[in-house]
Structure formats: C-alpha cells, structure tokens
Amino acid sequence: MDRREFLFKGVFSSGLAILGMALAWIFSDLWTAASRFSSARWVPLSPLDQMSFEGVVPFPEHKxxxxxxxxxxxxxxxxxxxxGCLVxxxxxxxxxxxxxxxxxxxxQVYSGPASSALAWHELVDQEGRIWVRLGxxxxxxxxxxxRKEIPKERA
Ligand code: FES
Incomplete structure (x- = not known):
C-alpha cells in the first residue's frame, strides 16, 4: 500500500466513524425527544386496598x-x-x-361555562395496583x- 492509498483509507475510515457517531447522536436525541413529548403513558396510582368501597380519590399530580x-x-x-384548569x-x-x-x-356538566363532561381514562387492576393510562x-x-375483596374496615 502506498502513502496516497494509506491516507485515503485513513480519511475515509475517519469520515465513516464521524458520520456514524453523528447519526447515533441524532437518533438518540430524537428518541428521547419523542418519549418526552409522548403524553400517552401508564402510571401506577394506588393500591386497591387503600380505597374505600364508594368514593373518589384525587391524584392532582396526574390530573x-x-x-x-x-x-x-x-x-x-x-x-x-x-x-383546562384542575377541578x-x-x-x-x-x-x-x-x-x-x-x-x-x-x-356531567351541571353548569358552565364548560359545555362538555369531564373525560375518562383507561385503567387496569394489576394484582391489586391500579394503573391509569394518561394522555x-x-x-x-x-x-x-x-376482583380483590375490600377490607371490612374500609367497606
Ligand atoms: S377552566 Fe374550568 S371553568 Fe374555565
């Protein structure tokens, strides 16, 4: 291999490496940005046995x-x-x-200015822990x- 060929291969390999690192950086940045802006996600809320038989438990941090x-x-x-205020x-x-x-x-709307009812989220009971899908x-x-039995003192 002569000097010219050696230099060409060195520059070419370096260019490929730099291009690969740039693409990896761009894709990792896009990946994290997409997850930051994606609002649809499941969050764990409450163990079921901490809820009474009837009632409402607010989680304002998740609206x-x-x-x-x-x-x-x-x-x-x-x-x-x-x-969009927090009710x-x-x-x-x-x-x-x-x-x-x-x-x-x-x-349901009793009086405005809101004209439509509050919305609902999807949820699952996973072995006694409630998960809600936000977004x-x-x-x-x-x-x-x-399915879980309610403790007597909370029923
Ligand atoms: S934001 Fe709730 S009544 Fe206006």
Missing part, C-alpha cells in the same frame, strides 16, 4: 381521580373541559375554581371490575 362504585372502578380526568372534588361532584364550572359525580381520553367511563 386524574379514581372513582369506586362497589366492584367497579373508573378514572376520571380532573382537567376542566372549558380551559376540585366536592360533595356533589367536581368544581372548577377558574370560572366556576360545576360537574356531577360522573363528570388518551374517552367521553364515557372505562369501568373495570375489581
């Missing part, structure tokens, strides 16, 4: 509340359908402190039947 009606469990969004859980259902929208116990919302409850 969702678990509703339990006997053996049925649902996950309702706490995002107001007017402009509060109140005796008669949900109340938005921003502009006063009032929602019933299943998220994707449904217009009607996505009830799941819970």
């Amino acid at each position: 969702v509340a678990l509703l339990r009606k006997g053996q049925k469990l649902g996950a309702i969004s706490l995002e107001c359908t007017h402009l 509060n859980v109140v005796d008669r259902g949900f109340f938005c402190p921003c502009h006063g929208s009032d929602f019933g116990p299943l998220g 994707k919302k449904f217009p009607s409850p996505q009830w799941v039947e819970v």
Whole structure:
C-alpha cells in the first residue's frame, strides 16, 4: 500500500466513524425527544386496598381521580373541559375554581361555562395496583371490575 492509498483509507475510515457517531447522536436525541413529548403513558396510582368501597380519590399530580362504585372502578380526568384548569372534588361532584364550572359525580356538566363532561381514562387492576393510562381520553367511563375483596374496615 502506498502513502496516497494509506491516507485515503485513513480519511475515509475517519469520515465513516464521524458520520456514524453523528447519526447515533441524532437518533438518540430524537428518541428521547419523542418519549418526552409522548403524553400517552401508564402510571401506577394506588393500591386497591387503600380505597374505600364508594368514593373518589384525587391524584392532582396526574390530573386524574379514581372513582369506586362497589366492584367497579373508573378514572376520571380532573382537567376542566372549558380551559383546562384542575377541578376540585366536592360533595356533589367536581368544581372548577377558574370560572366556576360545576360537574356531577360522573363528570356531567351541571353548569358552565364548560359545555362538555369531564373525560375518562383507561385503567387496569394489576394484582391489586391500579394503573391509569394518561394522555388518551374517552367521553364515557372505562369501568373495570375489581376482583380483590375490600377490607371490612374500609367497606
Ligand atoms: S377552566 Fe374550568 S371553568 Fe374555565
């Protein structure tokens, strides 16, 4: 191999290595950016035995509340359908402190300015722990039947 050929192979190999590293950096950056902006994800919320037989347990950090009606469990969004404020859980259902929208116990609109009901999330009961899928919302409850017995003191 002469000097010219040696230099050409060296430059060519270095160029390929630099190109490979640049592509790897670009793809890893795209990969992490995509996961950062993807809002559809499953989050663990609550062990089932910490919930009473009937009632609402809010998880404001995830903008969702678990509703339990006997053996049925649902996950309702706490995002107001007017402009997205976090609604509060109140005796008669949900109340938005921003502009006063009032929602019933299943998220139905009692009074505006919100004109549509609170949305619902998908959930699963995985061996007594409740997982909720954030990001994707449904217009009607996505009830799941819970199989686990309720502790007597909470029933
Ligand atoms: S954001 Fe809830 S009433 Fe306006």
